[in-house]
Amino acid sequence: MTPEQSSYWQAFCEATGHDRPPEDVFAFGDSPGLADELLALVLADRKKATASHSRWHELGEEPLPRPGDLALVLDGRGKPACIIRTSRVDRHPIKDTTEEFAWAEGEGDRSLSWWMDAHITYWTREAAREGYAFNTGQDAIFHRFDRIWP
Structure with a gap:
C-alpha cells in the first residue's frame, strides 16, 4: 500500500477497532x-456486487474473496475511497x-441484457490482451459486498 492508502x-482501524490488514486493495475496472x-x-x-473472470484468481492475479473479507477500494488515481466487506x-x-x-451490480440500466x-x-x-479465447461458458467469481466505511 502507498503511504496514503x-x-x-x-x-479505519482506529475508528472501528479492526486490527488486521485488508485482504485486498484494488480499483474496479481496467482504466x-x-x-x-x-x-x-x-x-x-x-453497486453491491462485482464479477471477475475465474482465470484471474486461478493464475494468482487476484485473491479469491471470501465472506467477511475487507478490501480497500481505490479511485482511478490509486487514492483510497472506501472499504467494503464481502x-x-x-x-x-x-x-x-x-x-x-x-x-446488484448496479451498472447501466441494471438489466441482465445490459450486464x-x-x-x-x-x-x-x-482476453485479447492476455492471449486467450473468451466465451460465456467460462466461470466467473460473483462477489457481493457491502460498503462499510465511510
Whole structure:
C-alpha cells in the first residue's frame, strides 16, 4: 500500500477497532475512468456486487474473496475511497448470471441484457490482451459486498 492508502486504512482501524490488514486493495475496472465510474456507484450504495473472470484468481492475479473479507477500494488515481466487506461469493458459468445479480451490480440500466453486453465486451478485451479465447461458458467469481466505511 502507498503511504496514503496505509493512512486511510489506519484511520479505519482506529475508528472501528479492526486490527488486521485488508485482504485486498484494488480499483474496479481496467482504466482510471472506469474505476471512477464504478466507484461512484459503490459510494451511492447502488453497486453491491462485482464479477471477475475465474482465470484471474486461478493464475494468482487476484485473491479469491471470501465472506467477511475487507478490501480497500481505490479511485482511478490509486487514492483510497472506501472499504467494503464481502458478504457472499459464488462461482458459475458467466452464461448463468441472473437478473438479480445484474441488478446488484448496479451498472447501466441494471438489466441482465445490459450486464451481459458490458461484461462480454470487457472480458473479450481482457482476453485479447492476455492471449486467450473468451466465451460465456467460462466461470466467473460473483462477489457481493457491502460498503462499510465511510
